[in-house]
Every structure is written in structure tokens, then in C-alpha cells.
Amino acid sequence: MPSGPSSGGAYGVQVLIAGRQKHWREDVAGQIRRAGFSATVCDCGVDALTVLVLGLPVDVLVADVSLEGALCCSQLAVEARALRPGLRIVLASDMAEAGAEAMEHVPDALIISQDARAESIARTVREALASRN
DSSP states (O other), X not given: OOOSOOTTSTTOOEEEEEOSOHHHHHHHHHHHHHTTOEEEEESSHHHHHHHHHTTOOOSEXXXXXXXXSXXXXXXXXXXXXXXXXXXXXXXXXXXXXXXXXXXXXXXXXXXXXXXXXXXXXXXXXXXXXXXXX
């Protein structure tokens, strides 16, 4: 099973998006696709973790810090990093301090505003990809 980043191979750059609000997920997925990346969308942390456990190619995880439930955002980030040490993680938050808990456990994660424009989200994903080298 593939466990590392796909590096834009046969699948292109794969971005996994996890967020509880449908409108936000769809908006981010659209922005990611317009930037030339592929997007897989999940509405909860458990589903996002399942994608990773199944070994599907994922280069960057974009997670909404307001994820709640059985697997909240910070837990998802920690579990994702344990499964795939090289996975780049972007935390989307409407407040910088909201991602602080996840940042304690995954200090190299990037934080971006949930309301960021398409160019900003795409730029942040590119930064995340570049930082793995």
C-alpha cells in the first residue's frame, strides 16, 4: 500500500479535505481543483482517517479545525501524521488560536483562514508540498 506522498505521479497531487460544513467542503474542493490538484472530500475525521488507512494516495490533508465528534481535527492530524509521517497538513480555521491544539501535536502544520481566497488556499497547499523536501 502506498504510504508516502504521490508527488504528482500517475494520480497528480491529491488533496484530502475534511470539514463538517458542506458548503465549505465544496468551496475548498472547487478551489483545489481549479488550482490543478485532485480533491477527495470527507465530512468527518473518521472518514478522512479511513481514506488514509486504506492507503489511497494523499499528498496534503486540509482539515477544518471545527471538526468534532469521534475524531476531532487535532486527533485527525495526530493520527494522520502517525500513519503517514511525510503527509503535509493544512489546518483551516476562522481564528488563528483555534488551531493551537493541533499545532501542539503537529507543529509543522500550516494554518490558513477558512475564508481565504482560492489563490491563498492553492498557495498554502503548494507551500505544504514544498516544505516536505
